[in-house]
Amino acid sequence: MPLRFEHRDVTDELEKYKSVLIVSCPVCPPLTMAMDNNKPFIEFFKHGLKTKVFEDYIKSIRESLEQRGVHTDVFVARTPSPMMCIWTKGQSERIRKRAKDFDAVLVLGCHSATQTVKRALRGTDCYVTQGMRELGVTNGTMKIRFPFTIEFEVEPTPKKLKIPKRNIPKAAKHAAKPDSS
Secondary structure, eight states: OOOEEEOOOOTTTTTTOOOEEEEEEESSHHHHHHTTTTOSSSSHHTTSSSSOOOOOOOHHHHHHHHHHHHHEEEOOOOOOOOOOTSOOOHHHHHHHHHHTSSSSSEEOOOHHHHHHHHHTTTTSSSSSEOOOOEEEOOEEEEEETTTTEEEEEEEEOOOOOOOOOOOOOHHHHHHHHHOOO
């Protein structure tokens, strides 16, 4: 059940920084972009384990920042933890070492991922901000197509959820009314 995201414009927030390291979760944000654009999540023999539409998104962020004279680079979380928001001590040390040459870090991931990066960079002068906003969770079916293309078919969101009425005992209803004496 991956998280679903939308882009968050942080242009003004990053305006005063001369260098920005983009840190991305390799699962939920690329999956969201693939679903939103009706593109494959992974086309292994074309792009390896990267999601083309998400890589293009990161490229557009970098180009936008670089047009303003900002130096950028991308940090990629490696295994053994494929999720951005659950890091090993080694990954935390790696980001700390890598971020020392940057003024700011833009996290493309959830609130938990952003907190993970903030914790890893505690005690440094590096500014950390979240570049995506969580919209909720999504559910669907993963489909593997030949030759090793992974797609995610989203389950439709119910138009109207039927929530059964709660049976509240009469005594509880009367107890909730203010005393008129």
